[in-house]
Amino acid sequence: MRAGPIISLASIFDVQKQKFRRVLYRGFVSELFVPYMDLTEEWYYRTYFDAGEYGYGSYASSLLPGADCPANAVFMEAYFPDEDGNPQQLPNAFCIFERYAGDIMWRHTETATPVTEVRRDVSLVVRMVSTVGNYDYINDWEFKQSGSIKVTVGLTGVLEVRGSEYTHKDQIHGESYGPILAENTIGSNHDHFLTYHLDLDVDGEQNSFLKSKLETVRVSNSTTSPRKSYWRAVVETQVDFTFVNPNKKTDVGNSVGYRLVPGSVVSPLLSDDDYVQIRGAFTKYNVWVTPYNESEKWAGGVYVDQSRGDDTLAKWSLGDREIVNRDIVLWYTLGIHHVPCQEDFPVMPTLSSGFELRPNNFFERNPVLKAFVSL
Amino acid sequence: MRAGPIISLASIFDVQKQKFRRVLYRGFVSELFVPYMDLTEEWYYRTYFDAGEYGYGSYASSLLPGADCPANAVFMEAYFPDEDGNPQQLPNAFCIFERYAGDIMWRHTETATPVTEVRRDVSLVVRMVSTVGNYDYINDWEFKQSGSIKVTVGLTGVLEVRGSEYTHKDQIHGESYGPILAENTIGSNHDHFLTYHLDLDVDGEQNSFLKSKLETVRVSNSTTSPRKSYWRAVVETQVDFTFVNPNKKTDVGNSVGYRLVPGSVVSPLLSDDDYVQIRGAFTKYNVWVTPYNESEKWAGGVYVDQSRGDDTLAKWSLGDREIVNRDIVLWYTLGIHHVPCQEDFPVMPTLSSGFELRPNNFFERNPVLKAFVSL
Numbered sequence: 001m002r003a004g005p006i007i008s009l010a011s012i013f014d015v016q017k018q019k020f021r022r023v024l025y026r027g028f029v030s031e032l033f034v035p036y037m038d039l040t041e042e043w044y045y046r047t048y049f050d051a052g053e054y055g056y057g058s059y060a061s062s063l064l065p066g067a068d069c070p071a072n073a074v075f076m077e078a079y080f081p082d083e084d085g086n087p088q089q090l091p092n093a094f095c096i097f098e099r100y101a102g103d104i105m106w107r108h109t110e111t112a113t114p115v116t117e118v119r120r121d122v123s124l125v126v127r128m129v130s131t132v133g134n135y136d137y138i139n140d141w142e143f144k145q146s147g148s149i150k151v152t153v154g155l156t157g158v159l160e161v162r163g164s165e166y167t168h169k170d171q172i173h174g175e176s177y178g179p180i181l182a183e184n185t186i187g188s189n190h191d192h193f194l195t196y197h198l199d200l201d202v203d204g205e206q207n208s209f210l211k212s213k214l215e216t217v218r219v220s221n222s223t224t225s226p227r228k229s230y231w232r233a234v235v236e237t238q239v240d241f242t243f244v245n246p247n248k249k250t251d252v253g254n255s256v257g258y259r260l261v262p263g264s265v266v267s268p269l270l271s272d273d274d275y276v277q278i279r280g281a282f283t284k285y286n287v288w289v290t291p292y293n294e295s296e297k298w299a300g301g302v303y304v305d306q307s308r309g310d311d312t313l314a315k316w317s318l319g320d321r322e323i324v325n326r327d328i329v330l331w332y333t334l335g336i337h338h339v340p341c342q343e344d345f346p347v348m349p350t351l352s353s354g355f356e357l358r359p360n361n362f363f364e365r366n367p368v369l370k371a372f373v374s375l
Numbered sequence: 376m377r378a379g380p381i382i383s384l385a386s387i388f389d390v391q392k393q394k395f396r397r398v399l400y401r402g403f404v405s406e407l408f409v410p411y412m413d414l415t416e417e418w419y420y421r422t423y424f425d426a427g428e429y430g431y432g433s434y435a436s437s438l439l440p441g442a443d444c445p446a447n448a449v450f451m452e453a454y455f456p457d458e459d460g461n462p463q464q465l466p467n468a469f470c471i472f473e474r475y476a477g478d479i480m481w482r483h484t485e486t487a488t489p490v491t492e493v494r495r496d497v498s499l500v501v502r503m504v505s506t507v508g509n510y511d512y513i514n515d516w517e518f519k520q521s522g523s524i525k526v527t528v529g530l531t532g533v534l535e536v537r538g539s540e541y542t543h544k545d546q547i548h549g550e551s552y553g554p555i556l557a558e559n560t561i562g563s564n565h566d567h568f569l570t571y572h573l574d575l576d577v578d579g580e581q582n583s584f585l586k587s588k589l590e591t592v593r594v595s596n597s598t599t600s601p602r603k604s605y606w607r608a609v610v611e612t613q614v615d616f617t618f619v620n621p622n623k624k625t626d627v628g629n630s631v632g633y634r635l636v637p638g639s640v641v642s643p644l645l646s647d648d649d650y651v652q653i654r655g656a657f658t659k660y661n662v663w664v665t666p667y668n669e670s671e672k673w674a675g676g677v678y679v680d681q682s683r684g685d686d687t688l689a690k691w692s693l694g695d696r697e698i699v700n701r702d703i704v705l706w707y708t709l710g711i712h713h714v715p716c717q718e719d720f721p722v723m724p725t726l727s728s729g730f731e732l733r734p735n736n737f738f739e740r741n742p743v744l745k746a747f748v749s750l
Contacts, residue, residue: 067493070477101476118442169628229646230412253544271604
């Protein structure tokens with residue numbers, strides 16, 4: 001049970017075309033890399049791979065109705081083998097609920113002829129919590145009526161702290177590897193990198209990856225325009241991060257696609273030649289795109305912390321394989337550098353990060369026009 | 376009514392200290408700069424300053440109960456002068472509601488002794504919608520029990536489109552200044568920059584701005600540690616973006632503070648010498664910090680599009696004034712480069728961006744421990 005929740009065959013019903021259209025073949029957390037920055041004797045080796053080393057699924061927590069999920073949630077149990085291979089049931093491993101947070105899906109007031117139209121933002125959330133030791137990771141996959149798939153991870157639980165002789169900041173002179181959070185308590189600096197495996201099938205299996213660069217254009221001839229500059233989007237073949245099906249076009253000729261809207265991303269700060277970073281080198285870029293290969297599921301390789309890093313996403317990618325008009329996989333890494341503060345102790349308020357896969361010329365026009373009026 | 380909602384004297388009740396503690400003296404949208412990238416004759420001058428030119432408050436929309444805001448919302452009217460100076464009432468200009476989106480404020484499952492504790496994330500939202508022409512801006516100020524103040528703007532409404540002879544992408548060869556969205560319809564490329572004026576009073580008026588740099592430390596001597604590297608946070612005086620009250624410390628000696636957690640930010644792409652960018656130069660950096668000055672409310676200056684850009688945040692900042700242990704103002708600009716897609720037409724699903732002011736050693740320990748058990 002290395003993976004947590006696995007989302008398969010995510011599709012959206014296109015009201016205009018009256019059919020389901022595929023977006024994502026399969027999506028899951030491939031690895032979760034948590035290196036601590038504390039070199040003291042009992043700490044230097046704490047550079048965890050929470051999926052490959054522990055099992056993101058095995059550590060699923062039973063969800064508390066009404067607290068972990070709202071009152072309208074339905075729950076699903078999960079089954080997995082225990083350490084002796086016997087089947088185990090985990091009740092309430094998943095919850096699924098309609099979410100209405102009070103947000104607006106779209107609205108407009110036409111000022112001259114006062115007409116206001118509003119549609120409420122109601123979406124479907126699939127949630128699973130994995131408690132790996134001290135941390136609780138809240139995994140949300142949210143499916144919106146607009147076609148967006150929003151993926152969020154919330155980090156909460158209990159901070160991993162180190163005992164210390166210090167009772168006040170002023171007593172610390174050397175390297176403490178993190179701030180003092182309470183008397184005799186140091187909160188060690190650390191990172192969280194979550195790498196998602198996202199096998200996109202945007203309206204079919206054959207997809208391409210487009211990178212748009214925005215470039216400033218200087219207007220040199222003042223007879224052309226009183227303006228001196230503007231920007232335009234220049235699309236490069238290969239890798240804004242749009243995944244298109246080059247074989248399918250909208251009526252006006254745009255390639256059918258989905259766009260990656262990243263949340264907060266950070267890069268690793270460990271040296272490339274550090275043992276743990278050799279294994280965790282898949283965090284070096286926030287976006288990788290590879291052709292689908294059945295054996296390439298785990299960004300950190302099959303053996304993770306037991307390996308020399310030869311079997312990882314960073315190594316597979318050196319092959320420079322063809323990714324145009326292929327069945328491609330997007331690997332997306334979100335990262336957080338965590339310098340603890342006193343509010344993180346003794347329990348941590350949820351800190352969230354995520355990304356969104358947003359339709360980009362996938363529909364002929366705004367699909368939420370079809371949503372029911374709220375009143 | 377140049378400003379939209381103005382949040383004044385935002386404070387949080389500290390249960391441990393049994394008193395209200397100030398965080399924000401005043402916060403509002405100072406300017407909203409929307410330059411279009413279309414040089415055709417009827418379009419090149421469309422480089423709007425939606426606050427200074429139009430009035431972000433004057434264009435407030437009456438909110439529809441149950442649609443713009445959830446069923447539990449209460450509404451407030453607003454009064455402002457019309458163009459002849461007569462007082463006008465706008466009903467339902469603001470709504471205020473408790474939000475529970477099904478999210479978790481904090482949780483932990485202790486694996487060895489199966490105990491699970493969960494607290495639901497219930498917050499207070501103040502909402503106002505400003506409809507400036509085609510766009511509807513949804514302004515949310517959200518106050519969390521953790522002490523966080525989360526500011527979000529949602530962009531929706533109707534896209535500003537240009538008529539065109541083209542009916543298909545393949546017919547377009549020259550510069551179209553944006554993609555084709557439907558027959559005879561071009562969606563012009565444009566930006567949105569929202570600049571917030573945030574007069575922080577973190578536990579008092581005298582504040583300082585700390586910038587933390589994370590730096591990689593190489594371990595050269597292998598007898599020190601088997602690790603080759605780690606990172607540490609090095610704090611520089613002046614400007615991660617923490618605002619502290621250097622006169623107040625926690626019991627263990629950390630400076631009382633709040634941290635800016637930015638959302639998506641982008642930089643302007645127009646040339647510095649372009650007329651509109653001279654006026655909109657306050658978007659050049661996403662973060663500015665100035666000493667409080669009563670006359671410095673409007674990032675684009677008093678006269679905005681009527682000016683030569685002499686009276687703007689970019690100019691005031693050249694003074695290099697003292698900002699240590701002063702009453703300081705944080706100017707934060709969030710930005711979106713908008714390349715329209717077909718889903719944005721004919722109405723636009725809400726696209727959100729924002730930032731968070733999060734307590735950082737403001738409390739002695741996690742304040743949400745005091746929240747009621749949800750069940």
